[in-house]
Amino acid sequence: xxxxRTAVEIVFDGATKQxxxxxxxxxxxxSFTIPAGExxxxxxxxxxxxxxxxxxxxxxxxxxxxxxxxxxxxxRELDETELRRGIGYVIQQxxxxxxMTVAENVATVPRLLGWSRSEIxxxxxxxxxxxxxxxVDYRDRYASQISGGxxxxxxxxxxxAADPPVMLMDEPFGALDPITRTRLQKELLRIxxxxxxxxxxxxxxxxxxxxxxDRVAILREGGRLAQVDTPERIxxxxxxxxxxxxxxxxxxxxxxxxTTLGEIELDAPNGAVGPSAGAETTLRDALSLMLSEGxxxxxxxGADEQPRGVLTLDRLSELLR
Amino acid sequence: xxxxxxxxxFGKASSCVAENRLFCPDWVRDNWGSVLxxxxxxxxxxxxxxxxxxxxxxxxxxxxxxxxxxxxRPFSVFSALVYTIPGIALFQxxxxxxxxxxxxxxxxxxxxxxxxxxxxxxxxxxxxxxxVLEAARGMGLTRRQTLLRVELPLALPAIVAxxxxxxxxxxxxxxxxxxxxxxxxxxxxxxxLRDYFKTEIIAAGxxxxxxxxxxxxxxxxxxxxLTPWASARxxx
Numbered sequence: 188x189x190x191x192r193t194a195v196e197i198v199f200d201g202a203t204k205q206x207x208x209x210x211x212x213x214x215x216x217x218s219f220t221i222p223a224g225e226x227x228x229x230x231x232x233x234x235x236x237x238x239x240x241x242x243x244x245x246x247x248x249x250x251x252x253x254x255x256x257x258x259x260x261x262x263r264e265l266d267e268t269e270l271r272r273g274i275g276y277v278i279q280q281x282x283x284x285x286x287m288t289v290a291e292n293v294a295t296v297p298r299l300l301g302w303s304r305s306e307i308x309x310x311x312x313x314x315x316x317x318x319x320x321x322x323v324d325y326r327d328r329y330a331s332q333i334s335g336g337x338x339x340x341x342x343x344x345x346x347x348a349a350d351p352p353v354m355l356m357d358e359p360f361g362a363l364d365p366i367t368r369t370r371l372q373k374e375l376l377r378i379x380x381x382x383x384x385x386x387x388x389x390x391x392x393x394x395x396x397x398x399x400x401d402r403v404a405i406l407r408e409g410g411r412l413a414q415v416d417t418p419e420r421i422x423x424x425x426x427x428x429x430x431x432x433x434x435x436x437x438x439x440x441x442x443x444x445x446t447t448l449g450e451i452e453l454d455a456p457n458g459a460v461g462p463s464a465g466a467e468t469t470l471r472d473a474l475s476l477m478l479s480e481g482x483x484x485x486x487x488x489g490a491d492e493q494p495r496g497v498l499t500l501d502r503l504s505e506l507l508r
Numbered sequence: 509x510x511x512x513x514x515x516x517x518f519g520k521a522s523s524c525v526a527e528n529r530l531f532c533p534d535w536v537r538d539n540w541g542s543v544l545x546x547x548x549x550x551x552x553x554x555x556x557x558x559x560x561x562x563x564x565x566x567x568x569x570x571x572x573x574x575x576x577x578x579x580x581r582p583f584s585v586f587s588a589l590v591y592t593i594p595g596i597a598l599f600q601x602x603x604x605x606x607x608x609x610x611x612x613x614x615x616x617x618x619x620x621x622x623x624x625x626x627x628x629x630x631x632x633x634x635x636x637x638x639x640v641l642e643a644a645r646g647m648g649l650t651r652r653q654t655l656l657r658v659e660l661p662l663a664l665p666a667i668v669a670x671x672x673x674x675x676x677x678x679x680x681x682x683x684x685x686x687x688x689x690x691x692x693x694x695x696x697x698x699x700x701l702r703d704y705f706k707t708e709i710i711a712a713g714x715x716x717x718x719x720x721x722x723x724x725x726x727x728x729x730x731x732x733x734l735t736p737w738a739s740a741r742x743x744x
Contacts, residue, residue, distance in 0.1 A: 247646060271648030282643030286661040286737045296647055329740045345647075355646070 201253030214410035228400035236410030275346030275354035290326035453496025562621030570629035628670025632663025
């Protein structure tokens with residue numbers, strides 16, 4: 188196997204895209220850093236330039252001014268084709284090659300890079316395994332023979348094929364039904380836990396951004412950066428009215444969904460009674476449970492089925508303060 | 509002897525031939541090797557050369573028009589114009605330049621294939637879905653690689669469809685090549701028309717039809733072999 192590549196940092200440095208004949212830039216003086224191995228979600232209303240900003244990274248859109256640096260190297264200095272082969276690219280409509288099998292699709296970039304047959308074969312099997320499509324069943328199928336969710340899994344495997352340190356994902360789960368979307372979001376996080384890429388993830392869905400992103404960059408109309416921070420801090424301290432409005436009035440509840448019962452300090456059980464929930468339950472679901480059961484407290488159950496502690500409504504509201 | 513038309517007599521005309529009945533199998537049997545089979549071979553040659561040359565020209569033009577849209581109109585107009593000229597008139601127009609030769613016939617036959625092949629190749633090349641092209645670009649395929657690995661394979665069904673129409677119509681059209689040179693299935697037909705010898709007209713005509721069907725079937729089979737994805741249906 189080839190040596191695993193380590194993740195790299197991406198820096199937007201005054202990145203600007205001005206299309207000729209337009210009164211305002213599509214992306215305006217964007218400056219922020221995505222640390223190596225993190226997922227940064229670009230969110231914002233349509234017309235916020237999030238996809239354009241993402242495409243500055245692999246030069247599907249060329250910078251007008253400013254710079255984007257990957258691992259310290261300006262994308263302007265790199266050969267367009269080589270740059271793109273080193274960046275995984277996933278789009279909403281997937282864009283699988285209809286005339287190629289699943290295996291051939293996944294092998295696209297390794298073939299361009301001239302890997303050997305046996306290397307490609309074992310890499311394809313490894314990747315199909317990673318995205319949970321058994322290679323025996325799927326490698327020889329065509330795109331027309333698999334479901335939408337399966338197609339996007341193949342799209343993800345194809346983007347990961349040459350083990351690029353950087354991935355660009357443009358609303359990858361936007362066309363999927365809610366159940367498949369949630370499943371794939373979780374899978375992405377599981378896969379990211381294994382592969383540790385630096386990922387630029389474009390979405391218009393703030394909930395998806397909060398769930399998926401280590402960091403969230405919110406763009407406003409005119410392609411200007413409104414705020415970039417961790418999901419927790421964006422929800423706790425929106426930089427201005429625009430961000431507050433964009434993340435929604437339920438941002439307190441959204442914050443609760445970021446934390447699970449197992450991650451907070453609990454009061455001692457002390458023989459408390461009331462509804463119970465496992466440690467993997469989010470605070471948001473815990474609150475919902477308390478409210479619907481008409482209880483002011485909740486017993487948290489450990490993996491051993493024994494009570495680990497108690498969460499009260501008062502404790503919850505303290506946590507949000 | 510009757511007072512009817514003069515039937516070619518090879519010394520042992522059957523009563524069927526002598527009476528010019530609708531169809532005389534014995535004539536076909538007796539004249540297969542000397543008349544019909546050479547005509548079929550010549551006909552295939554006329555067709556293959558015309559379609560091959562027409563394909564090369566139209567394919568190159570379509571690639572150019574795909575890359576640079578401004579070439580589409582001139583070639584479209586030119587090939588459509590050629591297509592509208594009646595076959596016999598086109599032969600007449602060419603004879604002063606290329607004489608009563610195979611070249612005259614081929615130039616005309618090639619001319620008629622251009623429009624259909626050009627249109628189909630170009631449409632095929634343009635049929636690649638936009639998201640597929642974007643994925644190709646995003647993964648770092650060059651323009652040339654995108655053409656060779658994505659656009660051309662996806663254009664195959666349309667290209668073969670164009671070749672089928674071009675081939676079948678060329679087989680039909682090639683029968684009038686006999687106006688210019690004594691080649692192909694047009695030769696026995698023209699010869700028989702002079703005397704209204706029914707068997708020969710029918711035999712040569714049927715052979716032309718069979719040839720067209722055979723060519724069409726071969727191309728369909730070739731397409732199936734080349735584009736397995738097109739016939740792969742969703743597995744329930």
